[in-house]
Amino acid sequence: MATIFAEATPPGRGGVSIVRLSGPESRQVAEDLAGALPEARYCYYRSVRDGDDLIDRALVMRFEAGASFTGEESCEFHLHGAPVVVKRLEAALVARGLRRAEAGEFTLRSFTSGQMDLAEVEGLSDLLAAETETQRKLAVEASSGALGRLAEEWREGLVHAGAMITASIDFADEEIPDEVAADVWRVIAGVRSSIAAELAGFPARERLRLGFEVALLGAPNAGKSSLMNAIARRDVAIVTEYAGTTRDVVEFRADLRGLPVIFLDTAGIRETDDMVEGIGIGRARDRAADADLRIFLGPVPDAARDLTRDGDLFIETKGDLTGASGAISSLTGAGVDRLLEQVFDSLRRRLATSGVASHARQAEAMQAAVDALDLPEGLAPELLAEAMREALHHLQRLVGKIDVDDYLDRVFSTFCVGK
Numbered sequence: 001m002a003t004i005f006a007e008a009t010p011p012g013r014g015g016v017s018i019v020r021l022s023g024p025e026s027r028q029v030a031e032d033l034a035g036a037l038p039e040a041r042y043c044y045y046r047s048v049r050d051g052d053d054l055i056d057r058a059l060v061m062r063f064e065a066g067a068s069f070t071g072e073e074s075c076e077f078h079l080h081g082a083p084v085v086v087k088r089l090e091a092a093l094v095a096r097g098l099r100r101a102e103a104g105e106f107t108l109r110s111f112t113s114g115q116m117d118l119a120e121v122e123g124l125s126d127l128l129a130a131e132t133e134t135q136r137k138l139a140v141e142a143s144s145g146a147l148g149r150l151a152e153e154w155r156e157g158l159v160h161a162g163a164m165i166t167a168s169i170d171f172a173d174e175e176i177p178d179e180v181a182a183d184v185w186r187v188i189a190g191v192r193s194s195i196a197a198e199l200a201g202f203p204a205r206e207r208l209r210l211g212f213e214v215a216l217l218g219a220p221n222a223g224k225s226s227l228m229n230a231i232a233r234r235d236v237a238i239v240t241e242y243a244g245t246t247r248d249v250v251e252f253r254a255d256l257r258g259l260p261v262i263f264l265d266t267a268g269i270r271e272t273d274d275m276v277e278g279i280g281i282g283r284a285r286d287r288a289a290d291a292d293l294r295i296f297l298g299p300v301p302d303a304a305r306d307l308t309r310d311g312d313l314f315i316e317t318k319g320d321l322t323g324a325s326g327a328i329s330s331l332t333g334a335g336v337d338r339l340l341e342q343v344f345d346s347l348r349r350r351l352a353t354s355g356v357a358s359h360a361r362q363a364e365a366m367q368a369a370v371d372a373l374d375l376p377e378g379l380a381p382e383l384l385a386e387a388m389r390e391a392l393h394h395l396q397r398l399v400g401k402i403d404v405d406d407y408l409d410r411v412f413s414t415f416c417v418g419k
Contacts, residue, residue: 005093006101009360022074029096030075037203040064050092056085118400119147122359133258146356148399154191160338161187162388165381186375192373198357205358211260212347215288218297222266223317226330228265249287256344269304279344286288369394
């Protein structure tokens with residue numbers, strides 16, 4: 001493969017800029033610029049020169065093949081963080097035949113060399129995009145290979161069961177103990193149950209990765225936009241005394257004690273002949289129906305009663321005007337923190353199921369494996385063996401060992417250049 005390079009730190013001024021090389025010529029080029037580098041994984045403070053031109057005094061590191069992020073021989077230049085220094089080094093690398101890396105190419109090489117499975121790659125992508133502490137924890141666990149280790153446990157169980165099934169086929173003329181058949185079905189049931197348990201927590205973990213949606217609903221002038229501004233502590237929604245001011249769905253992303261939450265300010269729901277307001281109400285209904293939680297402000301409009309779900313929150317607003325007990329006030333902030341605590345508790349309970357799968361691709365592969373293991377007892381050994389092979393096929397898909405070509409471009413295109 002061609003030797004590639006890219007700046008691994010954000011472009012611009014800073015204390016340090018790191019330029020990473022990966023490929024068969026990385027050591028040769030690094031030594032041409034900075035002198036001999038005898039030991040791997042040690043930093044050397046060297047003069048980096050392009051001929052007689054001193055580019056910079058920098059820390060230089062090299063990694064042997066199999067001991068680097070990409071799995072290839074790699075080198076890094078830790079330069080002073082000035083864009084002109086980086087550009088000068090990059091010009092020297094291009095002059096020596098190296099190619100600039102494409103977005104995600106370092107991680108793609110790590111995947112193709114077997115350093116990471118596809119679930120780890122997805123976890124790394126999630127880590128780079130994480131905005132809250134809970135997202136970070138989920139992504140770190142995924143990027144460290146937690147799902148791959150689970151898949152390997154499931155695979156070992158099925159391989160064990162498959163071996164016993166094969167024995168029953170190969171030695172059909174001999175007597176197979178009844179306990180062998182019982183053991184096969186026990187293993188199948190255990191693997192299927194474990195995969196199903198991981199699947200059960202997938203919807204909540206996917207929402208954690210993407211952000212929980214909480215819709216503010218009510219009649220016109222119920223105080224939805226005022227509450228949105230109180231939650232955001234700035235003006236994100238227009239507030240007027242005129243009913244129907246909010247026409248489209250206004251979003252505000254919040255970090256709620258580590259949970260990523262997207263609050264949705266929606267159009268007041270009522271019967272209307274106004275075409276534009278009607279479109280806004282339709283959008284409000286669609287987003288509310290798909291939201292993870294709905295907060296109804298004031299009496300629930302008749303046109304919104306079908307949107308209520310178990311666990312939704314019902315509150316009174318404008319407490320500063322009405323003086324009603326328990327009513328919140330967006331103007332004074334009274335009760336807003338209490339409401340946010342209720343939202344947090346409601347969403348946190350959905351994360352009680354442990355696990356790491358958080359991508360639709362992963363869930364589809366696991367569901368296919370579960371379906372393949374949904375077998376009637378007494379099935380012929382040959383059919384049972386075929387079911388084992390099908391389930392193993394889907395577990396290989398789960399970690400990206402087969403059938404992932406169509407998915408790779410989409411995964412790696414989300415990475416920045418240099419990663």
